[in-house]
Amino acid sequence: MRVTRAQAEQNRAHIVATAARLFRERGYDGVGVAELMAAAGFTHGGFYKHFRSKADLMAEASANGLSQTAARTEGLDPAEFVEKYVSREHRDDRSDGCTIAALSGDAARQSADIKTEFAAGIENLLTALQAPSDTPGDADQRAARTMVIDMLAHSIGAIMLSRACPDGSPLADEILDVCRKEILTSLAHGNSGQPAARSSEA
Amino acid sequence: MRVTRAQAEQNRAHIVATAARLFRERGYDGVGVAELMAAAGFTHGGFYKHFRSKADLMAEASANGLSQTAARTEGLDPAEFVEKYVSREHRDDRSDGCTIAALSGDAARQSADIKTEFAAGIENLLTALQAPSDTPGDADQRAARTMVIDMLAHSIGAIMLSRACPDGSPLADEILDVCRKEILTSLAHGNSGQPAARSSEA
DNA sequence: TGTACATCAGTGAACGCGCGTTCACTGATGTAC
């Protein structure tokens, strides 16, 4: 039953991608090794030919999902990102959505391995969201980073709060609509980087 | 081994409170019935004299935790809330912190029972956060609600994103500090309710 | 290029373990007279 080296690598990648999707949908604890391997088209015994433990796969699948989110974000300006991210479509499709929104609650309780992958994934996403500003002075760069960090946290909070409400409930939609509008407004006004007149009072 | 009716009610309440704390700390799947009962000072067999299933307790413990958050918020103005909520102390103490921040990721994958409790808990928290505005016209009320929804989602996103990063990492603190400052700034400027000049474009 | 052998990806049965839940039992509490 041995398989080409290339085929084995491809199978491994397929298992990781399947895991990333299933973990987003059901959480790390909500998917077993046997079920996961079956979903990828294999029997469970072979799992340990590819990964040392389920925890190892959890870290790798997280990294995979996070880099996918960053890749999809590349080239979008912040407003485009928010329109796509803070939407019913995204909220209602955990398995294909953002790994941070799907799993950050779980990640908070996991080992440093996984949190490290999350931190790296968040940094990549921040970079993807920071438009390559023309003549990027240090102050501009820092202001852009601040704006993007805040916008991302805001968007993630909106999705997660909406997802915690019953499917199709008015509150779930209200949260999403209110937040999308507010985030877009604050992007347009950009009261973030430039400390005009009333800067240091907090 | 029978116990006073009052004692039984007290024991039940103690089990619910213990569950709320443990679920916040480790997630619904991270705490077993036996472990939970032991933490409350009982053996596991008696569990089903109080609850029909673990799922029932999950819903009740969630409701309990959520109402505790709302109760603690009563009387704080939005800026005070943000200072307490978007803080290292809160981030580093899941077991005593906000149930939404601790469990909304898990709640998204749970049954309608639990999501219904979350929606009710969120509504209560929104009410607690809306200062009793003097002469509350409909427009003011709606503007206040919009502001509070947005501020809550923003704060929750900040905590959850920070918690997904490794303990003590610079990024975890940066997220928290940036968001706290931005949320307080947008509260102070209040660009939310009043649609000055450029209202209906989204 | 062809043959002989070692490698190892994938299979499927089996492992111990902890899970949620059930149950017979205990004995103090609550109730009926």
Place this chain on the structure above:
DNA sequence: TGTACATCAGTGAACGCGCGTTCACTGATGTAC
């Protein structure tokens, strides 16, 4: 108020089940000559 009996909160053993992990085995792939 005192006695007799039913109730039921709490105990601890046991249930079937699915979990993560291990292992002997298979047979095509990769390697050495």
